[in-house]
Amino acid sequence: MSALPDIRSADPETLRARFRDWSQPAYRVDQLLHWLYARRAAAWDEMSNLPRALREQLAVAYSLTLPQALRVQGAGDTTRKFLWRLADGSLVESVLIPANPALYGDRSDRHTLCISTQVGCAYGCQFCASGLDGWKRNLQAHEILGQVLAVERWNAERSEGAHSETSRLISNIVVMGMGEPMANYAQVMDALRALNAPWGGGIGARKITLSTSGVVPGIRKLADDPLQFRLAISLHGATDEIRDRIMPVNRKHPIADLAAACRYYVERKGKMITLEYILIAGVNADPAQAAPLAALARDLHAKVNLIPYNRVEGLPWERPAEPDCRAFAEALRAGGVTATLRLEKGHDIDAACGQLRLRTEREIAQVAAV
Numbered sequence: 356m357s358a359l360p361d362i363r364s365a366d367p368e369t370l371r372a373r374f375r376d377w378s379q380p381a382y383r384v385d386q387l388l389h390w391l392y393a394r395r396a397a398a399w400d401e402m403s404n405l406p407r408a409l410r411e412q413l414a415v416a417y418s419l420t421l422p423q424a425l426r427v428q429g430a431g432d433t434t435r436k437f438l439w440r441l442a443d444g445s446l447v448e449s450v451l452i453p454a455n456p457a458l459y460g461d462r463s464d465r466h467t468l469c470i471s472t473q474v475g476c477a478y479g480c481q482f483c484a485s486g487l488d489g490w491k492r493n494l495q496a497h498e499i500l501g502q503v504l505a506v507e508r509w510n511a512e513r514s515e516g517a518h519s520e521t522s523r524l525i526s527n528i529v530v531m532g533m534g535e536p537m538a539n540y541a542q543v544m545d546a547l548r549a550l551n552a553p554w555g556g557g558i559g560a561r562k563i564t565l566s567t568s569g570v571v572p573g574i575r576k577l578a579d580d581p582l583q584f585r586l587a588i589s590l591h592g593a594t595d596e597i598r599d600r601i602m603p604v605n606r607k608h609p610i611a612d613l614a615a616a617c618r619y620y621v622e623r624k625g626k627m628i629t630l631e632y633i634l635i636a637g638v639n640a641d642p643a644q645a646a647p648l649a650a651l652a653r654d655l656h657a658k659v660n661l662i663p664y665n666r667v668e669g670l671p672w673e674r675p676a677e678p679d680c681r682a683f684a685e686a687l688r689a690g691g692v693t694a695t696l697r698l699e700k701g702h703d704i705d706a707a708c709g710q711l712r713l714r715t716e717r718e719i720a721q722v723a724a725v
C-alpha cells in the first residue's frame with residue numbers, strides 16, 4: 356500500500372492551506388474537489404484543467420485511489436453486489452439497492468448503497484458472515500466514501516452517456532455492510548461528512564443511516580455530533596438472555612444501557628430510530644418475543660424492521676416460514692408498533708453482509724494451496 360496519505364482522506368481546510376503554501380489560487384482547490392467528488396477521478400491525469408505541474412506536485416504528496424471492482428453480481432435493475440479490492444489487497448463489499456417505486460411512491464432512479472467500514476468484524480455476532488474470519492483492519496475515510504464514488508463511476512461507464520458524468524446514482528447511504536461503524540468512529544464520520552458536504556457528495560444527512568450492533572459510547576457520541584445522521588440498532592433480541600446468546604456485544608452493553616443511550620439520542624436529535632430485528636427460526640422468532648420487543652420499541656418511539664434471516668454458508672441458522680414471519684409482524688403491530696417486514700431483496704446473491712468476501716477469500720486460499 357502507498358505510504359502517502361490518500362487525498363480523499365484530507366479535509367478541504369488542509370488542502371486550502373497546502374495550496375496557499377504552494378501559491379496556488381483558491382479556485383484550484385474547488386476544481387480539485389470537483390474532480391475528486393463530482394467526477395470521481397481515479398487518476399491525476401484525468402484532472403485536465405489543473406496545470407500539469409500542480410498535478411505532479413499533488414502526486415508527490417498524496418495517493419489517489421478508488422476501490423477496484425473484483426466482482427459485480429446481479430443484473431438489470433435489481434440488487435447488485437460489489438466486491439472491492441483495496442490498495443493492500445483487502446476485500447470489502449457494498450450492496451446497491453434500487454428504490455422500490457411501488458413501496459415508496461418515489462422516483463424510480465433512486466438507489467441506496469450499503470457500505471462497509473472495516474475489513475472483517477471483531478464483534479463476532481453468531482449469525483453474521485462478516486465476523487466469521489475475525490477482524491483485519493479499519494477502513495480509512497477514503498476507502499469508505501470511495502465505495503460510493505466507485506459505484507457511481509461504474510454506473511457512468513456502464514450507461515455510456517445516458518447519465519452525465521456528474522449525475523448522482525446514489526441518493527441514500529446505509530452503513531450496514533461489513534464492520535462495526537462505531538468501532539471506527541473517526542474515519543466513518545470523516546467519510547460521511549465528505550459524502551454529505553456540498554463540496555463533496557452532497558447527500559442529505561437525513562438520507563444517511565448508521566447501524567450499530569449496540570456500541571453504547573458510539574451512540575452517545577453520535578447523539579452529540581452536530582450532523583443529523585440517522586441511527587439504526589441491530590437488536591435481534593429483546594431480552595438480555597437472547598442477545599447474550601447471539602451477540603457478544605450485549606455482555607458489555609446490556610439492553611438497559613443500550614436503551615438509555617437510544618433514549619439520549621432520540622432526545623438530543625428529536626428523531627426516530629429504527630430497530631433492526633432478523634428473524635431466526637428457533638432463536639428469536641417465537642411469538643412470545645413480540646411482547647418484550649414491542650414494549651422496547653414503544654418505550655424508544657422506534658419503528659421495527661423485521662428481516663428474515665439470510666442463510667450463511669457454514670452456519671446452522673435458518674429463517675422461519677413466511678407465515679411465521681408475518682405473524683410476528685402482526686403481533687408487533689397489535690402491540691402498537693410500526694413494523695415493516697422486509698422480504699429481503701438480493702437473497703439470491705449472498706446479500707447478507709460479508710458473504711461474498713468470505714467465499715472469495717476461501718476460493719483464493721484454495722487456489723493458493725494447490
Ligand code: SAH
Nearest residue numbers: 483531532534535566567568589664665707
Ligand atoms: N455492525 C453493524 C453494521 C453492519 S449492519 C451492525 O451490526 O449493525 C449489518 C446488518 O445485517 C446487521 O443488522 C446484521 O445483524 C445483519 N445481518 C448480518 N448477517 C445477516 C444475515 N445472515 N441475514 C440477515 N441479516 C444479517
Ligand code: SF4
Nearest residue numbers: 476478480483486568
Ligand atoms: Fe459485526 Fe454487525 Fe456482523 Fe455483528 S452484525 S458481526 S457487529 S457486522
